[in-house]
Amino acid sequence: MIGATLLIALTLLSIVGTIVIKGLPAMSLDMVLKTPRGGFYLGKEGGILNAILGSLFLTGGSTLLALGLSLPVALYLNLYARKGSPTAHLVRLALDLLWGVPSIVYGAFGFTLMIAMGMKASLLAGIITVTLLIIPIMARAMDEVISMVPTELVEASLSLGATRLETALRVVVRQAFPGLLSAVLIAAGRGVGDAASVLFTAGFSDAVPSSLLDPVATLPLAIFFQLGTPFPEVQQRAYASAMILTILILLLSGSARWISRRWIRHVVK
């Protein structure tokens, strides 16, 4: 048993170790500050700024959109819906099931949606698809967080004559803020790392997108494509890109953890 536990810990070390050892030699300032130049995928000059910025735009956009859609759902489930109401039960079930749906299916669905709306692979289509992908994650995480808010606090607010909306915005959201924020960050982490859903919807481009309708590169796909070329120099860069993505993910999950631990002090116990 101890062996199995140790093995799992070692696996994590091995993953991070591999990425760092392979990625570090190819890491340079050019990688993060330049977009691909001509012949980049043959091993010439350039960097992956297009993918880094693309991932940030895409994830930022869809995280904001998902936040706007998930927070009301979580609030509704906990404040408006009656205890044991079949609607709330059904919605939670649907969210849980959607959580389990693989991202490639979202990709296929997003693609269908995109065609039906007459769009091309673009930042906007990517944002919509990733939003759909992370809504269940964010909404369910927020649901858990809000359900932890003490009932007394809510009742106190209601008994003072506040409406449910005022209670939701001024009391519940404030009380649950650290948890809500880490729910957002967790969902963002999932969005940054996902490739299968944006494969057909976001396209790929060597340029930083200038509008919502431009195709956009993302880090996971940049890694995938670079690794797929037969040139060792380009594969080296794929490792470096993988390292950048890992760092980004670690930052996101690290700050989620830090926030949920640190800001807890400002919350009424």
Add this chain to the structure above:
Amino acid sequence: MRRFLDSSARRGMQLLSFFSLVLMVTIGIALLVKSLPILKAHNLSDLLLGSSFKPLRGEFGFLPFLVGTLWVTGIAVGIAFPLSLLSALYLSEYAPGSLRNAFRPLIDLLAGIPSVIYGVWGIVVFVPLVRDHLAPAMGRFSSGYSVLTAGIVLAVMILPVVIHVLLEVFSAVPVESREAALSLGATRWQAVKHVVLRRSITGIIAACVLGLTRAFGETMAVLMVAGNVPVIPRSLLDAGYPLPALIANNYGEMMSIPLYDSALMLAALLLFGVILFFSILSRWVLVRIERRTL
């Protein structure tokens, strides 16, 4: 005014909540509508059991991909299940609380690593391992890109999910029943075997099924290490071509070949349906456990 705001907010939130339900149904319907053309052109059993996949000639047999998916998923669950059962038992029954708390973030971290990174890791570590050591040791040739490699990588990817659920399941076993066994002179292992494991057997199955659904739909990592040859794999060291990889690999060209896009949509629909079925199953089991402990 405040009342009005409140009631309109209520409406809006309710509407958004229904959105998730609508979304699920829409995904199902959209995929179904898109895969209708191919379902009309061929009958379902031909599609599922045909082993020849040549879109240019209008042959769409999904069997190689289904078998590939089953191999990869089977290997992944076969490796991940014993590992996670043992470590979850250790963490919940033997390990001191501080270790348990230290391990939690580790598991979360493992769960948060993107699948592309797992793919890179698989290519760097396991592909050479299988190619240069495992295959020659068995007297076989392999490119390293095989169902075994994909299974190993997938196993690591589903570990955190399975461990997480197992820990929940074990913590639902009341402390008293363990103590009762111990006070009767049972050793710790006997208590674990006869009390903890016996009481949580359904939960263990649910955890397993949940891991299975994750492995089933995983795309990128598998796509990168499975080899992607549309032939039914005959051994662990052969390349396979799981269903999700098929979808991901062929999106670019599918528009130019008749029925191809419909075939891929059918693949997506299959994934969606199977995963929905297994998720509902495991959820049903887990909910029953929760009820019993209350």
